Amino acid sequence: xxxxxxxxxxxxxxxxxxxxxxxxxxxxxxxxxxxxxxxxxxxxxxxxxxxxxxxxxxxxxxxxxxxxxxxxxxxxxxxxxxxxxxxxxxxxxxxxxxxxxxxxxxxxxxxxxxxxxxxxxxxxxxxxxxxxxxxxxxxxxxxxxxxxxxxxxxxxxxxxxxxxxxxxxxxxxxxxxxxxxxxxxxxxxxxxxxxxxxxxxxxxxxxxxxxxxxxxxxxxxxxxxxxxxxxxxxxxxxxxxxxxxxxxxxxxxxxxxxxxxxxxxxxxxxxxxxxxxxxxxxxxxxxxxxxxxxxxxxxxxxxxxxxxxxxxxxxxxxxxxxxx
Numbered sequence: 001x002x003x004x005x006x007x008x009x010x011x012x013x014x015x016x017x018x019x020x021x022x023x024x025x026x027x028x029x030x031x032x033x034x035x036x037x038x039x040x041x042x043x044x045x046x047x048x049x050x051x052x053x054x055x056x057x058x059x060x061x062x063x064x065x066x067x068x069x070x071x072x073x074x075x076x077x078x079x080x081x082x083x084x085x086x087x088x089x090x091x092x093x094x095x096x097x098x099x100x101x102x103x104x105x106x107x108x109x110x111x112x113x114x115x116x117x118x119x120x121x122x123x124x125x126x127x128x129x130x131x132x133x134x135x136x137x138x139x140x141x142x143x144x145x146x147x148x149x150x151x152x153x154x155x156x157x158x159x160x161x162x163x164x165x166x167x168x169x170x171x172x173x174x175x176x177x178x179x180x181x182x183x184x185x186x187x188x189x190x191x192x193x194x195x196x197x198x199x200x201x202x203x204x205x206x207x208x209x210x211x212x213x214x215x216x217x218x219x220x221x222x223x224x225x226x227x228x229x230x231x232x233x234x235x236x237x238x239x240x241x242x243x244x245x246x247x248x249x250x251x252x253x254x255x256x257x258x259x260x261x262x263x264x265x266x267x268x269x270x271x272x273x274x275x276x277x278x279x280x281x282x283x284x285x286x287x288x289x290x291x292x293x294x295x296x297x298x299x300x301x302x303x304x305x306x307x308x309x310x311x312x313x314x315x316x317x318x319x320x321x322x323x324x
Contacts, residue, residue: 037076041189043206054276073097081115087265141243157191168249207290
């Protein structure tokens with residue numbers, strides 16, 4: 001079940017040494033880059049821009065979003081892992097590049113668990129299953145019947161090979177007995193554009209990207225791919241309720257920095273991010289997008305990353321998905 005976790009951060013700041021406190025006071029002294037490892041328009045981009053705006057307000061320096069898409073998020077993650085560990089280059093971390101890709105890619109140019117430092121979990125994302133309105137199915141049960149009746153016609157889009165949206169579609173095929181064709185894109189935005197145009201049939205992707213299109217009537221929601229309904233869209237049933245029991249695919253967004261970034265810098269970024277996430281206005285923006293605001297200590301976020309790296313490895317193995 002999704003829970004909002006906004007832990008206290010004052011103890012962390014109080015524990016810093018005089019030297020650390022001094023380092024905190026001098027940081028930041030110039031603009032910060034926030035690298036989003038996906039194309040503009042997707043959920044990572046939306047959440048990244050919200051956080052950039054709030055971090056600027058908290059830290060007093062511009063936070064510039066830089067989209068670095070490609071290789072399922074690996075290009076952006078690699079760029080941050082090789083940046084100077086000074087707090088001026090950050091990563092909008094997401095489930096795919098951080099905990100899925102290590103099992104999916106035969107070779108990676110960096111190790112997320114070693115080369116990046118956790119700062120905080122930003123939010124947990126509900127995934128939404130949505131179709132173009134031209135598709136006759138009004139719920140998951142009807143969609144499964146439609147997909148089985150049109151085995152060569154139904155396709156699902158994703159932000160790229162190996163992303164949670166890709167694996168979620170493959171898992172849906174497994175559980176529902178369908179044979180949807182996967183169509184990978186370079187980000188959620190391009191995939192959604194083709195879904196809106198009717199070039200693909202369905203997407204199972206982060207709700208922040210899809211929900212506004214559902215609310216406008218340009219897409220039809222079939223179900224939320226979570227154990228519970230989303231706080232921001234309580235009228236949309238879960239996929240399990242709508243016709244496929246046991247199907248869940250969840251994701252998250254977080255904030256990370258290059259490994260070896262000084263502890264006081266991590267602490268200042270953490271405090272700023274958690275303060276922002278505690279604001280009612282920020283909570284509302286995220287909830288309205290279909291996300292559940294979080295806010296954890298770096299250690300808690302690191303534990304989550306280690307745990308989910310193992311669980312996603314099991315899903316990758318079960319689907320047989322691999323990328324050279």
